[in-house]
Amino acid sequence: MSEISIYVKRGANLQTTEKFTLDLSLGDSTVLEALQIIQEEFDDTLAIRYGCRFKQCGLCAVTVNGNPRMGCMTKVKDGMVVGPLEHLPIQKDLVVERRFITENIKNKKLFPQTLNHSINPVTTKEFDILSKCTDCQSCLSGCPEYHFEKMDSFAGPLFFVKLAQLQNHPQNEHNYLEKAKELGMEMCKGCAGCPCPYGIPIKKLAINPFLNELNQ
Ligand code: SF4
Ligand code: SF4
Ligand code: FES
Numbered sequence: 001m002s003e004i005s006i007y008v009k010r011g012a013n014l015q016t017t018e019k020f021t022l023d024l025s026l027g028d029s030t031v032l033e034a035l036q037i038i039q040e041e042f043d044d045t046l047a048i049r050y051g052c053r054f055k056q057c058g059l060c061a062v063t064v065n066g067n068p069r070m071g072c073m074t075k076v077k078d079g080m081v082v083g084p085l086e087h088l089p090i091q092k093d094l095v096v097e098r099r100f101i102t103e104n105i106k107n108k109k110l111f112p113q114t115l116n117h118s119i120n121p122v123t124t125k126e127f128d129i130l131s132k133c134t135d136c137q138s139c140l141s142g143c144p145e146y147h148f149e150k151m152d153s154f155a156g157p158l159f160f161v162k163l164a165q166l167q168n169h170p171q172n173e174h175n176y177l178e179k180a181k182e183l184g185m186e187m188c189k190g191c192a193g194c195p196c197p198y199g200i201p202i203k204k205l206a207i208n209p210f211l212n213e214l215n216q
Contacts, residue, residue: 001025004076006034008046009083010093017081018043024076031082032060032071035094047092058134061085061141061197062094068138070197085141088148097148101135104155108183110162115171126205127168132198133161139202142195145187154184157194157202164206180210 001023010016020038032050039046051057053072060071063083071082088096105111123131139157140146146156163183167176180186185207194202 002078004034004078006038006076007079007081008035008038008094009081010046012090014083014090027075029076030072031062031064031069031074031076031080034076035062035071035082047095049095055198056134058136058198061136061138063141068141068195068197070136070138073197085137087141087143087146088137096137098135098137100148100151101137101158104151104159105162108155108159109179110159110166112166112169112172113174115169116173117171119171121170123170124168127165127170129200130161130165130168130205132200133158133165133196134198136197138195138197142193144191145189154187157206159183160185160188160206160210161200161202164209167209168205177210177213181214185210186214 002025003021004024005019005021008018008020010018020042022034022037024034032053035046035048039048050060050071055070055073061068062071063069063085064074065081068085082094084090084094085096090096135158137158143157145154160180160183163176163179166172188207188211190203196202
């Protein structure tokens with residue numbers, strides 16, 4: 001066991017950074033485990049969100065030293081600064097707004113317009129990869145173009161992935177190019193990092209195929 005210090009950003013405007021010193025097994029313990037210990041043993045008012053504790057639910061995303069990371073997939077290091085995801089409204093401490101994901105899917109009609117059920121639904125490799133999205137929101141936090149308040153003009157990479165899932169659905173015959181424009185995909189900067197902790201190559205599978213067609 002080693003004594004390590006973790007700094008946690010708190011408050012609606014991240015105005016407080018609190019230091020917690022814990023005894024942990026470095027190399028084994030995850031950021032989520034450290035946060036659970038803080039909540040259970042030091043301060044039960046600390047708000048954190050998690051579900052599965054093993055990569056499946058997408059609920060434990062936070063920033064670590066300013067970069068979006070899944071709490072249950074990231075090993076603890078001494079001196080880490082943990083905060084909420086960026087560009088999203090903070091509900092409390094490390095918990096950010098999520099309701100808008102399902103609201104947007106409904107309001108922006110990001111569900112199949114038509115599906116041809118006579119087509120044998122053999123999925124492509126692209127569809128299988130895009131389907132790994134857990135709605136963790138890391139990509140929104142890491143996107144320099146995304147701002148929650150302006151999501152009507154630029155929906156953000158999470159929703160581009162949703163659109164690409166529709167376009168790549170094995171029974172889809174609809175072209176979602178107009179929807180890509182509606183979501184503001186043309187404002188995408190094509191930056192080098194478009195981070196997804198689940199390994200989805202967002203630019204390659206969810207953005208470039210639409211932009212290539214729009215730029216023809
Ligand atoms: S490539 Fe586009 S969607 Fe991805 S992070 Fe950059 S601006 Fe955002
Ligand atoms: S695309 Fe990746 S980073 Fe974005 S919400 Fe889905 S799983 Fe998370
Ligand atoms: S707790 Fe479910 S992905 Fe981390």
